[in-house]
Amino acid sequence: xxxxxxxxxxxxxxxxxxxxxxxxxxxxxxxxxxxxxxxxxxxxxxxxxxxxxxxxxxxxxxxxxxxxxxxxxxxxxxxxxxxxxxxxxxxxxxxxxxxxxxxxxxxxxxxxxxxxxxxxxxxxxxxxxxxxxxxxxxxxxxxxxxxxxxxxxxxxxxxxxxxxxxxxxxxxxxxxxxxxxxxxxxxxxxxxxxxxxxxxxxxxxxxxxxxxxxxxxxxxxx
Amino acid sequence: xxxxxxxxxxxxxxxxxxxxxxxxxxxxxxxxxxxxxxxxxxxxxxxxxxxxxxxxxxxxxxxxxxxxxxxxxxxxxxxxxxxxxxxxxxxxxxxxxxxxxxxxxxxxxxxxxxxxxxxxxxxxxxxxxxxxxxxxxxxxxxxxxxx
Numbered sequence: 403x404x405x406x407x408x409x410x411x412x413x414x415x416x417x418x419x420x421x422x423x424x425x426x427x428x429x430x431x432x433x434x435x436x437x438x439x440x441x442x443x444x445x446x447x448x449x450x451x452x453x454x455x456x457x458x459x460x461x462x463x464x465x466x467x468x469x470x471x472x473x474x475x476x477x478x479x480x481x482x483x484x485x486x487x488x489x490x491x492x493x494x495x496x497x498x499x500x501x502x503x504x505x506x507x508x509x510x511x512x513x514x515x516x517x518x519x520x521x522x523x524x525x526x527x528x529x530x531x532x533x534x535x536x537x538x539x540x541x542x543x544x545x546x547x548x549x550x551x552x553x554x555x556x557x558x559x560x561x562x563x564x565x566x567x568x569x570x571x572x573x574x575x576x577x578x579x580x581x582x583x584x585x586x587x588x589x590x591x592x593x594x595x596x597x598x599x600x601x602x603x604x605x606x607x608x609x610x611x612x613x614x615x616x617x618x619x620x621x622x623x624x
Numbered sequence: 625x626x627x628x629x630x631x632x633x634x635x636x637x638x639x640x641x642x643x644x645x646x647x648x649x650x651x652x653x654x655x656x657x658x659x660x661x662x663x664x665x666x667x668x669x670x671x672x673x674x675x676x677x678x679x680x681x682x683x684x685x686x687x688x689x690x691x692x693x694x695x696x697x698x699x700x701x702x703x704x705x706x707x708x709x710x711x712x713x714x715x716x717x718x719x720x721x722x723x724x725x726x727x728x729x730x731x732x733x734x735x736x737x738x739x740x741x742x743x744x745x746x747x748x749x750x751x752x753x754x755x756x757x758x759x760x761x762x763x764x765x766x767x768x769x770x771x
Binding site: 410412449452454 | 715
């Protein structure tokens with residue numbers, strides 16, 4: 403899922419215009435699961451904005467709404483009335499959600515209430531970790547299902563770097579060395595021979611380096 | 625400052641602090657009259673927005689009183705509340721309210737005297753801080769506070 407983190411109330415106050423009707427718009431999908439922009443967080447952020455408004459005299463009128471998915475026009479439609487009534491939208495969706503709302507409502511300012519961080523999983527309660535860098539050409543099959551592009555701080559395809567200590571990453575000692583994990587995993591599934599192959603430089607044009615990506619499925623186009 | 629000019633909401637767990645408040649009454653222990661006690665099934669039931677809404681609706685201070693750590697009827701409700709109170713305090717600070725207006729204490733059902741002391745301390749803290757800026761801004765008289 404997409405993992406995001408809230409912006410501070412001070413950042414939001416700096417961003418939002420005074421004396422405006424603000425709709426805090428949540429998203430019921432990824433950002434709900436990562437506890438950043440679901441119904442509960444909408445309620446908390448809206449409440450905190452009302453408190454900030456009254457404590458600092460900002461003149462906000464804050465309303466709340468959460469839709470199932472902000473990145474999909476079918477669900478955005480359900481928020482149309484509330485968005486029309488507001489002066490500005492503070493979206494608690496991911497970056498895709500914010501842009502989808504902005505594209506649909508041309509004259510409505512839409513602000514991002516979250517910092518969208520990465521594609522990851524809930525590793526343990528209250529802790530999310532990055533697992534996929536969306537490089538566009540997946541190599542997971544070669545590394546036992548552990549992504550060196552994402553989880554090795556040096557993105558090495560021919561690792562390890564030799565700097566790890568006690569299976570900890572040299573760059574982030576709080577994280578495990580991805581290459582240690584790859585070795586253990588490949589050993590476990592009897593595919594250690596994969597490490598004998600020298601991997602050529604990765605084709606990065608499939609990643610964001612090649613510009614914004616588009617996928618077209620002709621069989622689904624009308 | 626007169627403590628009656630402020631309002632404190634005390635969320636009290638039915639298994640401990642609420643019983644302690646009851647006992648305080650039976651023991652004729654005095655505590656500040658500006659405290660409004662709200663009985664809760666467990667402090668773990670209290671969400672972050674409950675604390676924020678209390679301030680929005682006119683509270684000058686919020687006290688969360690749960691069981692002693694390790695004694696929660698639901699095992700860890702008071703520990704959940706402790707984390708939520710800490711999280712809500714961050715929001716108060718970011719929003720422009722003093723985080724000390726929100727505090728959690730732990731008492732058992734037998735600790736009536738300690739509960740009244742906690743309430744007195746909270747009342748003193750709030751009294752020193754003065755009415756919430758939200759109430760000042762609105763010019764709300766405490767007796768009109770919507771609780």
